[in-house]
Every structure is written in C-alpha cells, then in structure tokens.
Amino acid sequence: MTVADYLRLTWRSVTALWLRSLLTGLGIAIGTAAVILLTSLGEGLNRFVLAEFSQFGTNIVAVNPGRQSTYGASIGIFGIVRPLTIEDAESLRRIPQIQASMGLIQGNAEVEAAHRSRRTTVLGVGSDMPRIFSFEPELGRFLPPDDPQVARPFAVLGSKIHHELFNEDVPLGEKIRIAGSRFRVVGVMESKGQILGFDMDDVVYIPTARALELFNREGLMEIDALYSEGASARDIAEAIGATLTARHGRRDFTITTQEEMLSTLGSVLDVLTFAVGALGGISLCVGAIGILTIMTIAVRERTAEVGLLRALGARRRQILALFLGEAVVVAALGGATGLVLGAGGGQLLRLAVPALPVHTPWEFAAAALAVSSFIGLVAGALPAYRAAGLDPVAALRAE
Amino acid sequence: MIELAGVHRDFVVGGERVYALNGLDLVIDEGEYISIMGPSGSGKSTLLHILGLLDRPTQGLYRMDGVNMTDLNDEQRARVRGEKIGFVFQFFHLIPRLSAAENIELPLMLAGIAPGERGRRVEAVLAATGLTDRARHLPSQLSAGQRQRTAIARATVTEPTVLLADEPTGNLDRVTGAEVIKLLEGLNIQGITLILVTHDPEIGRRATRRIRLVDGRIAEDDREVGA
Ligand SMILES: Nc1ncnc2c1ncn2[C@@H]1O[C@H](COP(=O)(O)OP(=O)(O)OP(=O)(O)O)[C@@H](O)[C@H]1O
Numbered sequence: 016m017t018v019a020d021y022l023r024l025t026w027r028s029v030t031a032l033w034l035r036s037l038l039t040g041l042g043i044a045i046g047t048a049a050v051i052l053l054t055s056l057g058e059g060l061n062r063f064v065l066a067e068f069s070q071f072g073t074n075i076v077a078v079n080p081g082r083q084s085t086y087g088a089s090i091g092i093f094g095i096v097r098p099l100t101i102e103d104a105e106s107l108r109r110i111p112q113i114q115a116s117m118g119l120i121q122g123n124a125e126v127e128a129a130h131r132s133r134r135t136t137v138l139g140v141g142s143d144m145p146r147i148f149s150f151e152p153e154l155g156r157f158l159p160p161d162d163p164q165v166a167r168p169f170a171v172l173g174s175k176i177h178h179e180l181f182n183e184d185v186p187l188g189e190k191i192r193i194a195g196s197r198f199r200v201v202g203v204m205e206s207k208g209q210i211l212g213f214d215m216d217d218v219v220y221i222p223t224a225r226a227l228e229l230f231n232r233e234g235l236m237e238i239d240a241l242y243s244e245g246a247s248a249r250d251i252a253e254a255i256g257a258t259l260t261a262r263h264g265r266r267d268f269t270i271t272t273q274e275e276m277l278s279t280l281g282s283v284l285d286v287l288t289f290a291v292g293a294l295g296g297i298s299l300c301v302g303a304i305g306i307l308t309i310m311t312i313a314v315r316e317r318t319a320e321v322g323l324l325r326a327l328g329a330r331r332r333q334i335l336a337l338f339l340g341e342a343v344v345v346a347a348l349g350g351a352t353g354l355v356l357g358a359g360g361g362q363l364l365r366l367a368v369p370a371l372p373v374h375t376p377w378e379f380a381a382a383a384l385a386v387s388s389f390i391g392l393v394a395g396a397l398p399a400y401r402a403a404g405l406d407p408v409a410a411l412r413a414e
Numbered sequence: 415m416i417e418l419a420g421v422h423r424d425f426v427v428g429g430e431r432v433y434a435l436n437g438l439d440l441v442i443d444e445g446e447y448i449s450i451m452g453p454s455g456s457g458k459s460t461l462l463h464i465l466g467l468l469d470r471p472t473q474g475l476y477r478m479d480g481v482n483m484t485d486l487n488d489e490q491r492a493r494v495r496g497e498k499i500g501f502v503f504q505f506f507h508l509i510p511r512l513s514a515a516e517n518i519e520l521p522l523m524l525a526g527i528a529p530g531e532r533g534r535r536v537e538a539v540l541a542a543t544g545l546t547d548r549a550r551h552l553p554s555q556l557s558a559g560q561r562q563r564t565a566i567a568r569a570t571v572t573e574p575t576v577l578l579a580d581e582p583t584g585n586l587d588r589v590t591g592a593e594v595i596k597l598l599e600g601l602n603i604q605g606i607t608l609i610l611v612t613h614d615p616e617i618g619r620r621a622t623r624r625i626r627l628v629d630g631r632i633a634e635d636d637r638e639v640g641a
C-alpha cells in the first residue's frame with residue numbers, strides 16, 4: 016500500500032463521520048490553542064520584563080552596601096558595615112575594563128520653581144549616568160564632570176517634571192530649589208516612560224555629593240559601573256570585589272551584575288512560561304482522551320471490517336497503520352486548527368489589549384503541531400493494536 | 415490442489431469442548447465445483463475459514479499446492495490469502511464509505527499493486543460482473559444482487575485459484591440468487607476452484623461434487639455430474 020492509499024482510506028473514514036471527527040479534533044484544537052495562547056502570553060511577558068531590565072544596557076555592575084547571604088538576609092546586622100562612599104565609586108575607575116562609575120542616592124523632596132512646586136523623586140548621580148544607563152539629555156547637557164566631592168549645584172530635569180514646573184518653556188539656566196537648596200537647571204532628559212512602575216521622567220537628577228548632603232546620608236545606596244563590551248562579568252565582579260575589599264578591609268558589600276540578574280530573571284520567567292504551558296497541556300491531555308475514546312469506539316464498530324480486510328489479505332501492520340493514521344489525522348488537523356486559533360487569538364488579544372505582551376514563538380507553534388500529532392499516535396496506539404490483534408474469524412462474525 | 419488430512423477444529427466454550435471439525439479428510443483438485451451442505455452447526459463455515467487460512471486446525475494437516483499451510487506464520491498466511499484465495503460472504507461485507515470500484519480495488523491496494531494496473535483490473539472485473547455503470551455508487555445505493563456481484567468482483571480481482579463462498583445467496587431472493595450462482599459458475603468454467611456453502615438443495619445439486627457435513631465429519635461425498 017502506498018502512502019497515498021493510506022491517506023485516501025484514512026480520509027474516507029475521517030470524513031464518513033465528519034461531525035464526530037470534528038468534535039474529537041476540536042478537543043485537540045482547544046488544547047493546542049490553550050497551550051499556544053498561554054505560552055505566547057508567558058513568552059511575551061518574558062520578553063517584556065527582560066526588555067525592561069535591559070534597556071539600561073547589559074554591561075552594568077551594581078554594588079550595594081551590606082553582604083547578602085544565600086538566603087537574602089544581610090549580615091550587616093551582625094557585623095559592622097562601612098558605607099559605600101563616593102571615593103569607593105571613583106576607585107573603581109582604576110580597573111581597566113571599567114569605563115564609567117558613579118554613586119547613586121535616591122530620595123524624595125519638594126522641588127520649587129518660580130511659580131510652581133512639586134514633590135518628586137530626586138536622584139543623586141554621577142556625570143557618567145547617561146553613559147551607564149544609555150539615557151541622554153534632550154535639552155542642554157547632563158551634569159558636568161566636576162570633582163564628584165565638590166560638584167556644583169546643577170540639576171537636570173526629567174521630561175515630566177520639566178512640564179510640571181515650566182510647561183513648554185525652556186528651563187535652561189533657571190533656578191530651582193530642592194528641599195530648600197538652590198540648584199540651577201542645566202538640562203532636560205529625553206522621555207523614557209515608566210520602567211517597572213517607576214516613572215523615569217518624574218525625577219530630578221543632581222550630583223551625588225549634593226544629594227548626600229541634602230538627604231543627610233552617610234553612604235551611597237548603590238554604585239553603578241559600566242564595563243567594556245566583551246569583558247567577562249565574572250572577571251569584572253572579581254576585580255571590583257578585590258578593589259573594594261582592599262579599601263574596606265572586608266567584604267561588606269554585594270556585587271550584582273546585570274548579566275547575572277538577567278539570567279536569573281530569565282530562568283525564572285522560563286519556568287513561568289513552562290508552567291502556564293503545562294496548564295494548557297492539561298486540556299491537551301483531555302483532547303487525547305477524546306481521541307482514545309473515539310478510536311476505541313471506531314475499532315468496535317468496524318470489527319467486521321477488520322475481519323474483511325484480513326480476509327482480503329491485509330497484514331496486521333496494515334490494519335495498525337490504518338487506525339493509527341486515522342487518529343493522527345484527526346489529531347494533526349485539530350492541532351493545526353488549534354495553532355490558528357491560538358496564534359490568531361494571541362494577535363486579537365494584542366489588538367484588544369495593546370499593553371498585554373503577547374509573543375508566539377514559531378518554534379512553539381511547530382512543536383505544538385508535532386506534539387498534537389504525537390498525541391494522536393499515542394492515543395490511537397491502544398485501539399489500533401487491539402484492531403490489529405483481532406482474530407479474523409471472530410472479527411468477521413461480529414455484526 | 416488442496417489436501418486436508420485428519421483435520422480437527424475445536425473450541426473451548428465455558429470449560430466444555432465443542433468439536434466444529436472432527437477428523438476431516440478431503441482432497442480438492444484444481445477447477446472443481448464443490449457444494450458443501452449440512453445442518454446448522456455442522457462445521458461448514460469453520461471448514462471454509464480453515465481452507466481460506468483465516469483459521470487454523472487444532473490438529474491435522476492442510477497442504478495447498480504441496481506447501482504445508484499449517485507451518486505458515488500470520489504474515490505468510492495473509493500473503494497466500496491475498497494471492498490465491500477469494501472470499502464471498504452471506505452479508506456481502508462491503509465497506510460502506512467506499513464506492514463499488516474502491517471496494518473492488520481494496521485487495522489490490524493491500525497487495526501493493528501499482529495504481530495503473532489496479533485501474534485496469536478493476537475495469538475488467540466490473541465489466542465481467544456487469545457493474546461498469548455502478549462503479550461510482552456506494553454500497554447503500556446498490557441493490558442486494560449488485561452488492562453481492564460487487565463482492566464477487568472484489569474476490570476475483572486478484573485472480574485467485576480458489577473462491578470460497580459462504581451462503582452467497584442467503585440474503586438474496588431466488589431470481590437474484592440464481593444470477594449470482596450463474597456468475598460464480600461462469601468463473602468456475604474459466605478455471606477457478608469454486609467451493610460453495612449453501613442451505614438451498616437446489617443450488618447444492620448444481621455442483622459437480624456435493625459434500626455433506628454432519629457433526630464436523632464428511633457424511634457424503636457425491637461426485638455425480640450435476641444436473
Ligand atoms: N469462535 C467460536 N467459538 C465457539 N464455538 C464456535 C466458534 N465458531 C464456531 N463454533 C462452533 O462450531 C460449530 C460449527 O460452527 P460453524 O459456524 O462452522 O457451523 P455452520 O455449519 O457454518 O452453521 P450454519 O449453517 O448455521 O452457518 C458450532 O457448534 C459452533 O457453535
């Protein structure tokens with residue numbers, strides 16, 4: 016028998032009871048659609064979160080005060096933690112692959128312009144911030160590379176705070192007060208929008224030393240450093256560790272590389288995608304049981320037919336292939352329908368709710384099709400083996 | 415040539431042994447026309463199943479053309495069945511989803527014969543059974559006589575040497591039954607060995623050799639020239 020013969024006979028069986036085949040295929044279609052839609056959402060979320068995190072660039076190392084143990088508790092409670100200082104941040108520049116480094120302080124303060132005021136986030140940063148976070152000023156310039164210890168009282172506005180305080184006016188050279196201290200506006204940043212709920216545009220950037228003074232803090236919240244493309248994150252972390260340990264006399268800080276964070280985050284998100292996919296897989300299992308049921312019924316109904324085919328010289332494996340083929344055709348057609356439903360549903364969802372990240376990876380779609388055919392094969396196997404194993408005389412008598 | 419020697423076939427039903435064939439010896443020459451008659455349960459169908467390699471004797475010998483059939487495995491028996499044997503049943507056993515021509519094509523398909531050759535052979539048997547203009551009809555669109563003729567076409571399309579018919583007229587009226595018998599006898603005249611199980615004495619009498627089975631044994635084996 017040729018493949019075309021098998022296909023023709025199988026197709027006749029599938030279409031002879033087309034409603035039954037349709038409903039059975041629908042079970043697989045719904046399962047496949049669920050898997051594709053859910054993994055599309057998972058994968059979309061995955062990409063969204065990773066994109067959010069990597070928009071600052073991926074060659075960033077952060078140093079925070081206090082040492083994180085494996086369980087996340089800071090041993091700083093027990094030992095003495097020396098604060099991270101601006102000198103610490105500057106010392107990192109001596110490491111060859113480090114291209115930029117700055118100390119970071121965050122606080123909230125009242126910002127007053129001539130006619131208006133607003134309470135907002137104030138970030139103390141170094142003049143290297145645009146380089147480190149790939150975030151450029153739109154008007155004027157960023158904070159000048161002053162001596163970080165005695166930086167002049169300049170401020171750069173986020174685009175939103177610019178509009179809140181000055182409307183459309185160009186504020187360059189204007190004087191503002193931050194928590195009562197005078198600053199002069201030298202630039203306005205490009206709009207970056209919200210990143211994981213934090214509005215990057217509702218921020219005023221001032222020099223780190225000024226922020227330390229303003230918020231009356233002893234140490235930095237974080238040191239951010241940019242290292243050259245191609246350098247190993249692990250080597251950089253080691254070099255930073257050695258430099259700061261030498262300065263502090265102990266390792267009382269924690270180093271996090273963006274790469275490390277992204278890979279941890281990525282694997283967490285992969286597990287999430289897999290978990291929602293598995294959830295959809297449950298409905299695929301239900302579809303498989305549908306195929307098993309229908310094929311069991313089909314074998315019982317067509318027992319006499321099996322006897323006839325055997326009388327006409329059919330081999331056992333030909334009978335096996337015919338019934339298996341039927342299960343696979345129903346499952347594969349169901350899978351293809353589910354693929355269209357799932358991917359189409361994903362696109363519709365994206366049109367309806369643009370904020371929702373949906374991404375259908377084509378390798379998933381191909382896998383879904385392969386998996387649904389495989390399910391047909393597995394679910395059809397038991398009934399098909401029963402059909403092939405029937406005694407021809409007993410089968411012929413059944414009617 | 416077919417030789418059966420000391421063939422037994424028994425079934426165990428509910429712990430009891432039922433003897434369907436009970437020590438049967440039979441030699442059948444090529445081209446014979448044999449009718450098998452006998453009371454219900456005497457083993458007629460069982461004998462046909464064994465002759466057609468659908469069933470095996472529990473004991474005894476079966477040789478066809480000098481080859482011992484009892485030694486063959488399932489696969490080999492299927493091949494011999496496909497090449498040398500044609501079956502016609504009381505209940506036609508046509509596949510309802512396939513047209514007359516497709517039903518007839520089935521054994522050729524199963525045997526792996528090329529599509530072009532199949533078409534030619536199907537045309538030929540359709541013509542021989544007078545079904546050419548019914549080729550595309552489904553079994554449900556055919557009369558009982560046409561269905562049985564389709565089944566006969568299917569049994570002969572592989573050009574078997576033996577045709578086994580188990581009550582082929584059992585579901586047909588007298589006139590249609592007679593037509594079917596004519597068709598089968600025509601095939602016998604062309605050389606096929608025809609073995610026919612029937613309950614109808616009138617039909618049984620037509621055969622050139624008449625065997626009567628009782629309790630799984632040959633009670634009569636009559637070789638008179640038929641009427
Ligand atoms: N699969 C089976 N299991 C148990 N007993 C069987 C089986 N097949 C046949 N028999 C028994 O073997 C005996 C012969 O059966 P067979 O079908 O050959 O009779 P038959 O002569 O064809 O009868 P009929 O004229 O009614 O068709 C019967 O007693 C029957 O009950």
Ligand SMILES: [Mg+2]
Nearest residue numbers: 458459460580
């Ligand atoms: Mg019978």
